[in-house]
Structure formats: structure tokens, C-alpha cells
Amino acid sequence: MGKSTLDLIKECDNFPYYDEDPAYYKAHLKTYHAFKVTGCDAILGYIPNDVVENIRFPKDCWDVDSTAQTVTLVTAPDATPAQRSELVAQTLADVVKRDTFKILRGWRNEMYAVYGPKGEFLLEMERSASPLFGIVTYGVHMTGYVEDEQGIRIWVPRRSKTKQTYPSMLDNTVAGGISTGEKPSECAIREAMEEASLPEDVVKKGATPVGCVTYFYVRDQRAGGETGLLQPEVEFLYDLKLDASIEPKPCDTEVEDFRLWNVDEIKQALSNGEFKPNCAMVLIDFFIRHGILTPENEPDYMKIMARLHRRLEFPTVSHFTA
Incomplete structure (x- = not known):
């Protein structure tokens, strides 16, 4: 039996919640x-x-x-x-x-x-x-997709087998960390070129900011390095609707290839646990916003919605610039 949608959420947002078991939470903080x-x-x-x-x-x-x-x-x-x-x-x-x-x-x-x-x-x-x-870190995840008579299909990259973190796992079309002083939109443009060879004008024209996901992740062996380290994160999300003629291609050594998958193929890969944990979160959010995952077809809908937007225990910023 594969992983449920809620299983995937819990795998990424896996730091304890005080409300669920106050005694355990307090003991864990020790x-x-x-x-x-x-x-x-x-x-x-x-x-x-x-x-x-x-x-x-x-x-x-x-x-x-x-x-x-x-x-x-x-x-x-x-x-x-x-x-x-x-x-x-x-x-x-x-x-x-x-x-x-x-x-x-x-x-x-x-x-x-x-x-x-x-x-x-x-x-x-x-x-x-x-x-x-265990500081809060910020990143950008952009879902590049094609929508035509065949329905929605998403460009899915496979991470290099030589990467220190999550080698050979599936990823989002474009993803990367926001460096000091960088705006989310600037990060999206930079990462799109570095990872997917997508020109700046294509991203500027087509990328739409669609919200964020927040979670508190406890690193496991797939993350590389020591296990048990903490990653509370904010990921700013973008949708990038692409013409079928535009094909993302690896531009560095971090990505092996891209494949254009339909929703059923992505759902199967999610169930198999093939996606990097936070990438699963982003795809689930995409499915909700595009009416693929609904209250009528997902019994854990409310729990999933809450866990996609965890209130972190540390200061966070929205990268607002006046």
C-alpha cells in the first residue's frame, strides 16, 4: 500500500505539535x-x-x-x-x-x-x-506545467544521483533557496535558468505567485549529513504555465533529466515516495489550487490544508519591500 496524501504531509512537517501531546512536546524540546x-x-x-x-x-x-x-x-x-x-x-x-x-x-x-x-x-x-x-530558511518552488486537450501535465526533474541531498529523487520543476538580500521573484528567475534552462523572459512573462507552504522538517538520512537536524522552512510558490514547445533542460549537474507527466503519473510517484518530501508538499498544494484534490475526494482535506501552512515557532518574514 502506498503513501496517502496525509502521510506525505506528515513526512515533511514532522516536528511534534504541542496541541497533539503537550507532555511529549515539552520532553522533546529538552x-x-x-x-x-x-x-x-x-x-x-x-x-x-x-x-x-x-x-x-x-x-x-x-x-x-x-x-x-x-x-x-x-x-x-x-x-x-x-x-x-x-x-x-x-x-x-x-x-x-x-x-x-x-x-x-x-x-x-x-x-x-x-x-x-x-x-x-x-x-x-x-x-x-x-x-x-535550526533557523528558518526560505526558498522558491515553481511548478512548470502544460495545459491542453490532454489536461494538465507537469515537468518533473530527477535529481542527480551524485547530489549530497536527496540523490535521484524527483523534484519540482524549479526550486532553490533564497540567499541574503534576494527577493523570491529574483530567486525564481535565477533558479529557472540554472536548473531548467528557462529564459528570464519566459519566467517573467508566465510565472504567477500563488502563495507559500510552511513546515517544520526533521532531517533524515536522505537529506545528507547528520540526521535529526531541524529545517523550519517557508517556500514561496509560483505556477509557470508553459507552451508545449518550451521544454526545460538541465543546465547544471544537479538535475539528470526532465519528464512531462500527467496527473495520474505524478500521483503514483507520490504514493511510491519518489518525490523529495517538501516537493510532495508543493505538488499537493498545486493539486488543491487546480481542483484536482478536493473536499469531495480527499477524506483528510482539512488536516492537509492546516499542515501545509504551519505556524512556525520562530520569527518569519514575507520579504516585503516598500
């Missing part, structure tokens, strides 16, 4: 330290206790309180994001030098931003290190 920054009252992420034990936090700029289970980056009240970021970078450089964590062997040279409760930019850190601190 396995983490809260990541904080001086001058900001909010918790910015959860660091597993064993990660805390294996990082050398310099005492002149970090306060590790094992009783309160907090790890705080200590800086002057007027510290700039660049100054905070440099202290984090120095700490990570030592971790990399000692080869403490396998996940950092996939160093990306991409920076992810960390925000405070009012949307203020606090600092940035190397992308591959973000799961060690």
Missing part, C-alpha cells in the same frame, strides 16, 4: 538548546544538544547556558548584522577545520539570512550550516 542573539527576545532556532556539545563556542562572544538550554550570540547592543555574521563565520570556520559535522562537507558558499520578530535582519550564515542552528 533535546535542544534555543539559539538566541543578544538584544532579541525571540528564539531563532533549535540546536540539538549533541551539536552544542561538539561546537567550540568562544566564551568571549557566546554564552552557553546548559541549565536554561540556550546558546546566545553575545554582542554589543549596537552590533551590526555584519559583525554578528562574522562571529558566526569564525565559529563555523573552526568547526569545518576540525571536520566535526558531515553536513558541512557540502559547503555551498551561499548565505542565508536570520531575521528578528519585527523583520529586522540580524545576521547571515552559510547555507549548509543552517540546519545545525
